[in-house]
Amino acid sequence: MPDLSKRLLHSHEGKLLLVVLALVIFLSLATKSFLSLQNMIDLLTSYSFSGMLAAGLLVVLISGGIDISFTASASVAQYVAMTIANQYHIGWIEVILICAVVGIACGLINAVLIGTLGLSSIIVTIATLNVFFGLLMFVTHGNEIFALPDWFVNGANWVVYTDKQGNPYIFNLQMIGLIAAFVLTALLLTRTNIGRQIYALGSNKDAAQRVGIKVFRLNLLVYGYMGFVAGMASLVQAQDAQSVSPNALVGRELDVLAAVVLGGASLTGGVGTVFGTILGVMLLAFLQNGLLLLGVQSYWSECFTGAVILIAVSALALERQRQRAGVRRVMA
Amino acid sequence: MVTYTAPPARAAAARLWKPGPVLLRLTVLFLLLMFLFGVLLGHRLFNGAAIRSMAFQLPELAIFSLAMMVPLLSGGLDLSIIATANLSALAAAFVFTHFGVSGSDASVLLWHIAALVAAFGVAAMVGLLNGTVIAYLGVSPILATLGTMTMVKGIAVGLTHGGVIAGFPPFMVFIGNGSILGVPVVLLVFAVIAIPMGVLLTRTPFGQRVTMLGSNLQAVRYSGIDTRRVLVRVYLLSALLSAVAGLLMMARFNSANAAYGESYLLITILAAVLGGIDPAGGFGKVSGLVMSLIVLQLVSTAANLLNVSQFLSLALWGAILLGVAGIGRVWAWARLFLPARKPS
Numbered sequence: 001m002p003d004l005s006k007r008l009l010h011s012h013e014g015k016l017l018l019v020v021l022a023l024v025i026f027l028s029l030a031t032k033s034f035l036s037l038q039n040m041i042d043l044l045t046s047y048s049f050s051g052m053l054a055a056g057l058l059v060v061l062i063s064g065g066i067d068i069s070f071t072a073s074a075s076v077a078q079y080v081a082m083t084i085a086n087q088y089h090i091g092w093i094e095v096i097l098i099c100a101v102v103g104i105a106c107g108l109i110n111a112v113l114i115g116t117l118g119l120s121s122i123i124v125t126i127a128t129l130n131v132f133f134g135l136l137m138f139v140t141h142g143n144e145i146f147a148l149p150d151w152f153v154n155g156a157n158w159v160v161y162t163d164k165q166g167n168p169y170i171f172n173l174q175m176i177g178l179i180a181a182f183v184l185t186a187l188l189l190t191r192t193n194i195g196r197q198i199y200a201l202g203s204n205k206d207a208a209q210r211v212g213i214k215v216f217r218l219n220l221l222v223y224g225y226m227g228f229v230a231g232m233a234s235l236v237q238a239q240d241a242q243s244v245s246p247n248a249l250v251g252r253e254l255d256v257l258a259a260v261v262l263g264g265a266s267l268t269g270g271v272g273t274v275f276g277t278i279l280g281v282m283l284l285a286f287l288q289n290g291l292l293l294l295g296v297q298s299y300w301s302e303c304f305t306g307a308v309i310l311i312a313v314s315a316l317a318l319e320r321q322r323q324r325a326g327v328r329r330v331m332a
Numbered sequence: 333m334v335t336y337t338a339p340p341a342r343a344a345a346a347r348l349w350k351p352g353p354v355l356l357r358l359t360v361l362f363l364l365l366m367f368l369f370g371v372l373l374g375h376r377l378f379n380g381a382a383i384r385s386m387a388f389q390l391p392e393l394a395i396f397s398l399a400m401m402v403p404l405l406s407g408g409l410d411l412s413i414i415a416t417a418n419l420s421a422l423a424a425a426f427v428f429t430h431f432g433v434s435g436s437d438a439s440v441l442l443w444h445i446a447a448l449v450a451a452f453g454v455a456a457m458v459g460l461l462n463g464t465v466i467a468y469l470g471v472s473p474i475l476a477t478l479g480t481m482t483m484v485k486g487i488a489v490g491l492t493h494g495g496v497i498a499g500f501p502p503f504m505v506f507i508g509n510g511s512i513l514g515v516p517v518v519l520l521v522f523a524v525i526a527i528p529m530g531v532l533l534t535r536t537p538f539g540q541r542v543t544m545l546g547s548n549l550q551a552v553r554y555s556g557i558d559t560r561r562v563l564v565r566v567y568l569l570s571a572l573l574s575a576v577a578g579l580l581m582m583a584r585f586n587s588a589n590a591a592y593g594e595s596y597l598l599i600t601i602l603a604a605v606l607g608g609i610d611p612a613g614g615f616g617k618v619s620g621l622v623m624s625l626i627v628l629q630l631v632s633t634a635a636n637l638l639n640v641s642q643f644l645s646l647a648l649w650g651a652i653l654l655g656v657a658g659i660g661r662v663w664a665w666a667r668l669f670l671p672a673r674k675p676s
Contacts, residue, residue: 068598117657120612123605126598127650134647141641251594254411258478267472300490306483313475314465321470 012264012316013276020279023286031293037169039289047285048174049237049249051278052181053256054263056229058277059185061260063222064202064269065114065121070256071249072132073106073227074234079136081235082244085149095152099231106132107227111219133250145244155239177236181229186274188225198222202269258305259284262312283308354608357656358623365627369634376637384516388509390629391522392580393596393603394622398529399573400600401621402566405533407546407613408466408473410570412481414597416458417578418590419488420451424579425497425588428504444503451575458484459571463564477567488590498587508583518580525576530618542566546613599649603628606653627652 028035053070060067081098084090106128113124157172189195197218200208209215238244263280265272287308291301369377376382396413403410427447458480465476510517533539541562544552553559582588601611607624609616628649635645 113654117654117661119605119657123601123611124654126601127653129598130602130650131647131654134643134645134650137643138641138647142643254478254481258482261475261478267474297490297493299493300486303483303486303490306479306481306486309482310465310476310479313471313479314469317469317471 012319013273013279016262016264016276016279016283020283020286023283023290027286027290027293031290034290034293038167039293041169041175043285043289044178045172045174045240047281048178048240049233050252050256050259051178051281052229052233052236054259054277054281055181055185055274056226056233057256057260058263058265058272058274059188059198060121060222060226061265061267062189062202062269062272063198063219064205065219065222066257066267067107067110067125067223067226068122068253068257069106069110069125069129069132070226070230071251071253072129072136073103074230074237075246075249076106076132076136077102077231078234078238078244079140079145079246082145082148082152082238085152086145086147091151092156095235096232099235100228101231103227103229103231103234104224105227106230107223107225108220110227111216111223114223115216115219129250129253133247136246140246142246144246148238148242148244152239153242173239174236177232181232182274182278185229189274194218194221199270202271204270255284258309262309264316283312354620355617355623357659358607358620358627361652361656362623362627362630365630365634369630373634373637377634382633382637384511384514386629386633387516387519388584389632390625391516391518392577392584392593393599393628394522394625395525395573395577395580396593396596397600397603397607397621397625398526398618399570399577401604401607401609401616401618402533402542402570402573403473404601404604404609404611405546405613405616406542406563406566407549408563408566409477409601409611410462410567410574411474411477411597412458412462412484413570413574413577413600414593415481415484415488416455416571416574417581418588418592419458419484419578420455420575421578421582421588421592422488422492422497422590423454424448424451425500425582426450428500429497440501444501448579451579452572455571455575455578456568459568460564462571463567466567467560467563485590492590494590496587496589500582500586504583505586508580508586518584521576521580525573526618526622529573533618538562538565543614543616546610546615548614599628599646602649602653606656 024035033039053074056070057067077099080102081095084098085095110121110125110128113119113128114121117124155173156176157170159168160171161169163169189198197208197213200211201213201215201218205215234249237249241248259280260272260277261267261280262283263272263276263278265277284305287304288301291304292298296304396417399413400410424447427443427450431443431446462473462477462480465471465480466473469476507517507521512520533542541552541557544557545559545562545566549559552562577593578588581592585592603624604616604621605611606628607616607621609621631648631652632642632645635642635648
């Protein structure tokens, strides 16, 4: 299919794919352990939290909004769920339900405030970030929960395969969460009427309103979905960390934003794909992991990450400028 | 009877950010809070020590907020202010700790100047980078400054390995913790910066261009103004103000580090918006910002005196912003039911 490959090359995702592939080839030649199964499992596990949040944030960005408060929602969700799990005899289903309810509630609060206050979504969610996080820290006095129920600590992993040295390769809760978040988001965005409406809203809000899209209701869904994903991600993160700390997650919201934007989503809305977001998360994950494996001091990893973000957003902007110039030439 | 069609949300939002009522509303809020906390705390709030501690804490956040305000007015945002401040402070700290601060008066003075030059030089580089990427490459300000924020902090962490540089000459300690005639030096520094900034942003061609840029960038360009040069200066100014805040932070803690003051970042946006600065650009005054900072500081000091966690004041800050916006909306809604003013 030459047509498809040509289209892919001209899309942002195609170029990003080439960059990621180049990075993978370089790292697998330069280091022994990068392309090992164990390293990939570790990467999937440790980036599950940001990956899941990236999927949720993608939906918000496509709708033309932004959410900064999701790390606070996640912190609240995992703290509430684990506190209740420690008090009462409940199982997985109840914990998942609690996280979903708390996350969705936080998301709905955002959507209602954005819809009624006439403030932009970034301002509202910065305010709610402070409200959620401030109240959580106030109520919990910043105390961590170290003792989690046994069934939760042991988690859900399945040994898929044991190699000759007896090293087990596992499939775990974190991977399920990550895959589920991306699949669910892809289905929502590309296979449902609501997904088309979200793209329409982000592309042109006034036009969307004129064709009869109920913006407020759609926003409830978008921010509610972000909250739901944040709740699920918080659960996965708590299981991975084996403890819950109220201030461990807040501050990571901008990293997630960076990954989604690297994946080609536009802050002005209407643009973005799940595939691009996956590549964006992969690029940052491979970069940070690769630097570590190459023996670069971990102190410098943030600097490289920043440089890559800066170069990528500049390249994206130049690309869009050229596209616009092309359109103008055709029109003239 | 006149049928009234509701104004679109955008127009209502614009009315919310008219400069006059914002100051009025914040003053009313301030007086209400003063009354509330006065009843709760009595003379514990209204004494010299409490007011002085407020005066010491306010300026850092205030100057950071000014650094955030300039890009906000132009319709942008600068997420790299804290990182820039820390890298600038580290540059100054490097000069102070590696080259003598002893010796003759002349050489001590020279090294102080060298430290300042280092700090502002670093900040200027970051500001120019931000400005160039935003103005000439057309990157959205959030993304460009998110990139520089990560990179600049990364440089600071990489160079210091996350460590603290401490031990500065007595003059810096005096700047951070001293007072002149009972007024903290940091507050004086803030006044010396805020007043010219107010003049610069409202009474000079540059200030006019910045706010016009925030209202309608295309129109400004078509009227023959080099918008890209103005934008570069906006981010340069923002970075230089950040460096001042970074130096104050360094003087107050008597140390510098790559990660100081990170919790200020989003708070500055909150403070600016509460102070009537339209986050979409175009409207806002330094006076409103100062008033909003005083309100926020009052809440935080009262929380401190009431012995409740500082995090509650964080939550209250967010709630105040949402509350003020909410009252504005209710007021706009209520006016729909008042008799419309006759056109004159």
